[in-house]
Amino acid sequence: MSVLVIADHDGAHLRDTTNKTVTAAQRLGGDIDVLVYGEGLAAVAAQAAKIAGVRKVLTAESAELKQELAEAVSALVTGLAAGYDVVAVPASSAGKNFAPRVAALLDVSLLSDVIEVVDANTFVRPIYAGNALETVQTAEAKKVMTVRTTAFKAAGDGGNAAIESTAAPAASSKVRYISEEKVVSDRPELGAAKIIVSGGRALGSAEEFQAVLDPLAARLGAAVGASRAAVDAGYAPNDYQVGQTGKVVAPDLYIAIGISGAIQHLAGMKDSKVIVAINKDPEAPIFSVADYGLVGDYKTVLPDLMTALG
Amino acid sequence: MKLLVPVKRVLDYNVKVRVKADQSGVDLANVKMSMNPFDEIAVEEATRLKEKGIATEVVAVSIGPAQARDTLITALTIGADRGILIQTDQDVEPLAVAKLLKAVIEQEKPDIVIMGKQAIDGDNNATGQMLATLLDWPQATFASKVVIADGEAQVTREVDGGLQTIGVKLPAVITTDLRLNEPRYASLPNIMKAKKKPLDVKSIADYGVDITPRLKVVKVTEPAKRQAGIKVADAADLVANLKTAGVL
Numbered sequence: 001m002s003v004l005v006i007a008d009h010d011g012a013h014l015r016d017t018t019n020k021t022v023t024a025a026q027r028l029g030g031d032i033d034v035l036v037y038g039e040g041l042a043a044v045a046a047q048a049a050k051i052a053g054v055r056k057v058l059t060a061e062s063a064e065l066k067q068e069l070a071e072a073v074s075a076l077v078t079g080l081a082a083g084y085d086v087v088a089v090p091a092s093s094a095g096k097n098f099a100p101r102v103a104a105l106l107d108v109s110l111l112s113d114v115i116e117v118v119d120a121n122t123f124v125r126p127i128y129a130g131n132a133l134e135t136v137q138t139a140e141a142k143k144v145m146t147v148r149t150t151a152f153k154a155a156g157d158g159g160n161a162a163i164e165s166t167a168a169p170a171a172s173s174k175v176r177y178i179s180e181e182k183v184v185s186d187r188p189e190l191g192a193a194k195i196i197v198s199g200g201r202a203l204g205s206a207e208e209f210q211a212v213l214d215p216l217a218a219r220l221g222a223a224v225g226a227s228r229a230a231v232d233a234g235y236a237p238n239d240y241q242v243g244q245t246g247k248v249v250a251p252d253l254y255i256a257i258g259i260s261g262a263i264q265h266l267a268g269m270k271d272s273k274v275i276v277a278i279n280k281d282p283e284a285p286i287f288s289v290a291d292y293g294l295v296g297d298y299k300t301v302l303p304d305l306m307t308a309l310g
Numbered sequence: 311m312k313l314l315v316p317v318k319r320v321l322d323y324n325v326k327v328r329v330k331a332d333q334s335g336v337d338l339a340n341v342k343m344s345m346n347p348f349d350e351i352a353v354e355e356a357t358r359l360k361e362k363g364i365a366t367e368v369v370a371v372s373i374g375p376a377q378a379r380d381t382l383i384t385a386l387t388i389g390a391d392r393g394i395l396i397q398t399d400q401d402v403e404p405l406a407v408a409k410l411l412k413a414v415i416e417q418e419k420p421d422i423v424i425m426g427k428q429a430i431d432g433d434n435n436a437t438g439q440m441l442a443t444l445l446d447w448p449q450a451t452f453a454s455k456v457v458i459a460d461g462e463a464q465v466t467r468e469v470d471g472g473l474q475t476i477g478v479k480l481p482a483v484i485t486t487d488l489r490l491n492e493p494r495y496a497s498l499p500n501i502m503k504a505k506k507k508p509l510d511v512k513s514i515a516d517y518g519v520d521i522t523p524r525l526k527v528v529k530v531t532e533p534a535k536r537q538a539g540i541k542v543a544d545a546a547d548l549v550a551n552l553k554t555a556g557v558l
Contacts, residue, residue: 304545
């Protein structure tokens with residue numbers, strides 16, 4: 001058994017979703033190699049080489065790979081897949097974009113959002129917004145899976161893998177990169193944060209959203225999240241959205257402020273270790289998953305909370 | 311320009327999911343079914359492209375049981391011109407759906423396929439990408455804005471960390487994200503009109519595609535329930551509890 005893990009990184013740092021995908025790969029048994037693609041990869045490849053249990057790090061560089069164009073990434077990964085039994089991809093937006101292409105090119109089904117590796121052929125994945133768990137068995141000779149990284153612990157350091165470069169595929173003439181617009185934030189990334197404070201529609205405006213959540217997030221060193229309602233209303237950028245159609249998070253502490261707790265939102269955060277709900281409606285569904293519920297108006301609760309935190 | 315919009319009949323997004331006692335699946339008997347919300351956004355976008363004079367015909371396709379006809383009628387009500395139902399009672403996995411859609415596309419020859427980024431039942435987020443791959447068309451997934459000009463679709467995509475804009479040469483596959491548009495409500499005259507629009511019923515055999523499942527569902531279970539929490543009196547009480555729990 002050999003597994004190719006596709007790394008996730010921001011150009012300078014390896015994301016810990018890569019380490020978590022390595023952990024999922026370890027459950028399969030066998031050799032694990034990591035593929036790092038993009039441009040200017042020396043630092044990131046060195047970080048990947050240190051992950052415990054990694055045999056080899058492959059790097060591939062091109063502009064299309066850095067732009068994460070699915071056509072280029074899937075061509076690269078499919079070419080390498082010949083030498084592996086399993087391709088394991090973190091279920092990021094980039095991973096979800098290219099992994100199904102790899103599966104289609106190999107003519108195999110995709111195992112998406114795997115949360116548990118039962119054995120080399122049996123996997124568990126959430127369906128219906130996490131309201132049911134499906135255990136599936138596959139007989140495909142080659143497997144392609146995306147890994148819900150919040151379900152796995154990060155593999156630690158201690159490895160010393162060799163780094164080897166591999167050729168990037170030719171660019172597709174059918175797609176071109178035009179531009180990108182990144183949300184700039186000095187807060188930790190939503191997917192990696194230990195604490196998340198999240199706001200809903202009850203906050204009423206973008207100004208209020210910032211005024212309420214930023215000081216609390218700064219005090220706790222937390223990332224800021226939002227419900228779909230808050231994003232749709234324009235209070236927070238799309239990238240903040242936690243839920244079935246946004247990000248799936250599982251921090252140590254999730255504080256939901258003015259969020260009612262629709263099924264789609266719960267799908268994105270109900271695996272958090274400790275959930276706190278602050279809502280003035282005692283009947284809000286969020287209280288059914290909250291470890292600690294505080295019924296009250298956030299306008300009075302938040303100042304008290306800042307005082308209590310000291 | 312011709313547009314093809316695949317649509318799926320799924321458990322309505324407001325319905326609470328019940329797992330069957332024998333762990334064979336989710337209970338879908340006597341529950342409300344609706345069009346997958348992302349597909350509704352796809353039909354709406356196709357209809358808007360028609361209203362702008364960019365598209366000339368919008369064809370909606372669904373693969374599913376006889377009742378999927380209702381889903382197609384919803385698409386016709388929003389603005390699709392005709393429907394194709396590929397009728398089957400079997401569950402069809404994303405790869406097989408992509409193969410069936412490819413066969414439909416070879417007959418219909420659309421310029422753009424617009425479809426939802428994921429169905430809210432299987433949550434796979436795979437069919438659009440697989441279809442683009444099988445056709446060797448470019449893909450633009452998770453679209454929040456689509457501009458068609460000069461044989462290209464310029465698509466703004468929702469990605470982790472922000473937005474990315476790419477240009478894909480037509481023909482192409484576009485998958486919709488939530489913020490692409492807000493689907494319109496069905497008006498009574500449009501509901502009446504939709505019933506008169508053509509709707510072809512086909513079978514899997516008409517397309518010669520093998521839909522045998524590749525994945526065997528061993529069981530479907532309920533996720534672990536969270537232990538009931540407690541209500542705290544005030545902010546000070548909350549902070550004390552969080553400190554005891556070791557998360558602050």
